[in-house]
Amino acid sequence: MTQQLILYPLFLQIGIGIILLFAWSKIKFQKIFSILGSVVSVGLSCWLFYYIWNYGTQTIQSGNWAAPFGITFVADTLAATLVLLTSIAGLAVSIFSAGSVLKDRLRFGYFPIFHFLLLGLNGAFLTGDIFNLYVWFEIIIISSFVLITIGGEKAQLEGAVKYFTLNILASMIFLTAIAVLYGLTGSLNMADLAGKIAAIENRGLVEITGILFLIGFGIKAGVFPLYFWLPASYHTPPFAVSAIFGGLLTKVGVYALIRVFTLIFTSDAFLDNILMVIAILTLVSGGIGALVQNNMRKVFSYLIICHIGYMIAGLGMFTEVAIAGAVFYLIHDIIVKTNLFMLSGLVYRLKGTNSMRDLGGIYAKWPKISLLLFIPLFSLVGIPPLSGFWPKINLIKAGFSGGSYITVGAIIFASFITLVIIARLWAEVFWKEGKELPFRPNFGYFTKMKTYKRLQFIVPVALLSIVSLYIGFGAEHIQELSARIADELVNNQGYIDSVLNLKK
């Protein structure tokens, strides 16, 4: 049975999704079932991670068709880690949704679609077939379209139109890239492609295909200059939806970039240079964009973009140390970005607004909550020993040894600007003298809630904060993990052998 272990997270999510679809209007059941299912999912992905950690990369040929003809599912350490992080973030957001999403929205199938989104994420991480990756991407974006429009407010629909258009365009470009790739090689299995692409003599065509993949995934990941849909849409849906989008959706794009550019289009100086330039521009423009915003969620949206730059920079430098840094940052970023959007939801419930100009005085009134919120905010900045600090060491070290001083400069600049933004946010939201805001009689203020309802806001934030603290204080373990992942990614022969069954 352990041979099928790779697919269990997928089975679980699809099972939860189907059962929740049957219980369409039973909201209470949906809440409880979704949380329980997410707990089981954390357990399963821990098991998967433990198994992969001890026994190495595992593969399964679905339908029993041998690779490269069938669809292969591969769990290497990177995939297993990301599945684990997805399930942790999924659990937190599931609890948070149960508390924060309005009843009208839950009645339109919020929870089943949420679990189909998680299914798509897990599938995208685990698949070893490029067209199958496209299908998982489509499952992700269709679910995300429903989640972003659910409720149908004016700003939400406008944001959805922008989100929708650019994501469809990205999918079409991705599909075009797959078509060209298939025309070049006649294969879709990523491990098989790795060998076939290296053997092609017309490098110009290969580079163009690489660029097409870069644009397609780049739109999804939100890199410069393709990110403008992101700050236009991420602040419009319910907070729980922003949390899962901010934490995981752009990271799937980054994962796809890492996978494709370490496995298929490797060691191409031209593509690496483009990645570096993009990374620098993303770091700078995202940071400056965040500086001028007033809405908390818009600030975090721009910070997502800014911090995508770190991972792209790590990928662009393409040394083992740099990729270890990128992977470490990815691990840290998924947890902390999910947490930040839930944090803004909590602040919204405390004061009834997200505008930094109007907020203030939270520290004076709720010191304990403020202390809790301090952890994710300053983990993001990376004040040592909190979690954002450690991956940057790797990145800067790799930048110096590779001689790319401009990248090092951009990384330091982005860290500094993040510090400025978060310090300003802390001063405005928590320390500043609180303004008396107009009381909204029908608004569900935090102070009016029952205890269990309050816990549904506090527990997920606390859970992810604890994970963040572990990443910060247990950096040694995460460093070991990301070094191993980087080793697997750079020396990809192990991956290829285990997919194509060459070892035995």
Next chain:
Amino acid sequence: MRTTIILKTASNYLLPVLLLFSVFILLRGHYLPGGGFVGGLVAAIAFILHSFANGLKKTKELLMMHPGYLIPTGLAISFLSGLVPVALFDLPFMTGLWSHDPVAILGNIGSALFFDIGVYLVVVGVTLTIIFTISESA
């Protein structure tokens, strides 16, 4: 909206014929052109034609349940058909299992047939839900 008596009468006869045809397409799908997706579309068209002629309300009464419930039912059937080889034979997900002796009319029965039936139901459910939603809000 007024509909002609010709369409009204014809749709009453066309509905069962089209449904039968959709099942035929579903069953021949494994070796010949056809399958769950096309069959599901034909079945959905049958109901849509009925709703054009007799109004949405009559079609909903005919269906007796919300077409949305066909989606999880179909998904469950497809998913379980893929899960059977995992649960019973410890083979990879979606491995095709086939009966040895052909059954009358249907031919060899395999897990792929159940997968296709699931697809059929999902397509009918999704298409009808979309069309009903659009025409209700119009």
Next chain:
Amino acid sequence: MEILIAIMIGFLYASGIYMMLRRSLVKLIIGIILLGNGANLLIFFLGRITKGAPPIIPGDAKVFTEAFADPVPQALILTAIVISFGLQSFAIVLVKRAHTVVRTDDLDEMNATDEDS
């Protein structure tokens, strides 16, 4: 034949992108549809066109002996068509809702998300 299809694919892509760049929401959907069809045709085309040789092995043989049409692109296109069917129907519903709520068809007037709040 190949050149004709290549030109057609280029035309579909160009007109799709052109339509997406217009300000009207309806033209946006038309653009998405054209672009999707262009991409599907491209997959079909890049799988090499083989005339009149379906990939079906005769009952008394084990392997193919002659050139045959590649079945994989057709499977890919079928998947892509189903997906774009779902996306397009969602797009139509979304645009319809957006139009009733925002009361405009002009993308330039959809700037509530840029407001500072």
